[in-house]
Amino acid sequence: MTRPGPWYPTRWSSRPICACFTDVTEHEAWIGSATLELRPNAQVPAHLLAVREVVLGLHRTIDLTLAPGHIVHRYPGGQP
Numbered sequence: 001m002t003r004p005g006p007w008y009p010t011r012w013s014s015r016p017i018c019a020c021f022t023d024v025t026e027h028e029a030w031i032g033s034a035t036l037e038l039r040p041n042a043q044v045p046a047h048l049l050a051v052r053e054v055v056l057g058l059h060r061t062i063d064l065t066l067a068p069g070h071i072v073h074r075y076p077g078g079q080p
Contacts, residue, residue: 021064028061 034057038047 020067022067023063023065025063026060027063028059030059032057032059034059 034054036051036054038049038051040047
């Protein structure tokens, strides 16, 4: 494995995961080897990108709940 650049953090945090979710419980977290599979998608054709090397794999086992949202637009005749 090629050594990552200066952007490679030395400690991992669950803070980014907690931004949109509530009741986040992290059971396991580890760094290890990984593979990458890109599947075709009509809206974002990322599968056409060439993957030269998978540098790092971050694996997590977590339980989380999506935070309650708010109504952006109520259509006429809809439920109150």
